[in-house]
Amino acid sequence: MIWLTWRQFRVQFLVIAGVVLAAAVVLAATGPGLADDYRAFADNFIKNLGFARLNPVLYQVGLALLYAVPPIIGAFWGAPLIARELETGTHRLAWGQSISRWRWLATKVGIGGLGTIALTGALSLAVTWWSSPIDKAINAGQESNFYLPRMFPVTFSGRGLVPIGYAVFAFALGVAVGLAVRRTLVALAITLAAVILIQVLAPSLIRPHLMAPTDQNIVASADNLRGFMISGPGPDAQIKAIEVAINAVGGWKLTDETVDKSGKVATLPQWAIDCEPNGPNRQETSTKAEACFQRLAAEGYTQHVRYFSADKFWALQWREFGLFFLLALALTGFSFWRIRRDLS
């Protein structure tokens, strides 16, 4: 059965394996140089990165590949695995041999699943390793408006274990959907759409609930102010909200809201418009803003922030990976249940 599975699966496998291998070779070739630069430039590492044009490209290609692999594996490995057999009737040929349906399914899912873990794992390892100097420099506080901390949603899904979890989930989803709808193309489309949707929604809908974030109340000041939202025309502008920096460098801020002294969520009073930085007359504004911030503090207004600090990266990675791995197991359980029932 292993032979047959491999014989049917090898083309799809080799295509993705080829891409992963090519990416891994390029990353392996350029990675050591990047690591050397990191040691050589130390605090100026990120500033110097831009001189080699290849680096930003590789950084993004690595991320893009890790985003692309799960939906592709789900749609092109998972969905056709059973659906194509059911569609062409070849499952009846296979089941007419001396092999049980469970073994048949277990071999197919086993080989596909291991292939998924191996390839996504290898790619994620390569990308994570290649990017580690950049991630370290960013987490150490080096400024950049191109590279994001690895805790940020976009980067987080393209590092470590999470892509493997997504890919395994996508594969199991494809298999289960294929078994349920029995049409290769339909299963492929559903799987592709569902996995992409999960990738888009997981950071905002699932990830914040996987761990308890850090809660903190921060007194806004001219120094830690990071955002100032106003609406309306010039002189009568309304203040909407302000944002502050968290002390944790490289952390991912989930919420940032103004609370009053009783701890309730509040809107800022209108006079807080004076805190607006960078007015036309800089000197004057800055004294006015100073007074404004003092008044905010005196009246008990603080910014309540929730965030995941950078050191929770691996704990959060494991949890998200674990969640999707469990979902994959549940979907596979469904597939094993379904295969025992009538399919002819």
Added chain:
Amino acid sequence: MTAALQAHGLGKKYGRRWALTDCNLEVPSGHVVGLVGPNGAGKSTLLNLSVGMLTPTSGSVEVLGEPAGTQQAKVGYVAQDTPTYSRLSVADHLKLGARLNPQWDESLAQQRIQRLRLDPKQRAGKLSGGQRAQLALTLGLAKRPELLILDEPVAALDPLARREFLQDLMEAVAEQELSVVLSSHLVSDVERSCDYLVVLVDSRVQVSGEIDSLLATHHRLTGPRRTAKELPSDQYVVTESHTDRQSTFLVRTERPILDPAWSVTQLTLEDLVLAYMGREVQPERPVLEVQR
């Protein structure tokens, strides 16, 4: 001797429609059984239940004395439309059979492929319908089963390929001493190859038995008009038709026909099958095709 196929009150329901109802059947082993009936009569359902591809809604089916689906190595199955992996070559299919069957007979498989002049390197998707059916049959035979079940194996083949396939099957049966159950909607296929008949119409078994004894016990009686009730009780009326003065009965009986008023004619297998199929046929139902 255990029965090749045995069904008790077997029924299968798809949604709200019964594809097979209250099927009682006992087919002794050592026969080539023809399962005939119009399209949609439940032939495929019965065979799929027998190989464990489907599970019964009611009743039970036993194959070679064990519940269906439990002895995969002993039961060969050639599915409807003889599916093959279109991207795999002929040689790959044999390898598949060798890897998935403990009693695989490699020399038999190779001999058959050579005799059929199939190119081992050819992809199954490029084979003709007849060649594909032959390949599927080769897989079924080289598995060395005790019972081989074929679901409409020749339905998609032209008359020549049809005859070759059945001839080839008969030769293999003679060599290997296996029981065969094959379904067809054509009486001619069954006439050519089978010695046991099961007629399935409208999801029910109408008649089953050895073809010779079925032909010996069925008669067409033609004579002066009378009703079915007037016939002796040991004569089971299959069909009757009447004109003003004359009655024609098709009866089944173990005893000789003694009434001199009747002129008795022998039936052909086709007459017999048609009689059983025609009994309840409504106009919209597909009628048995006859092909010679």
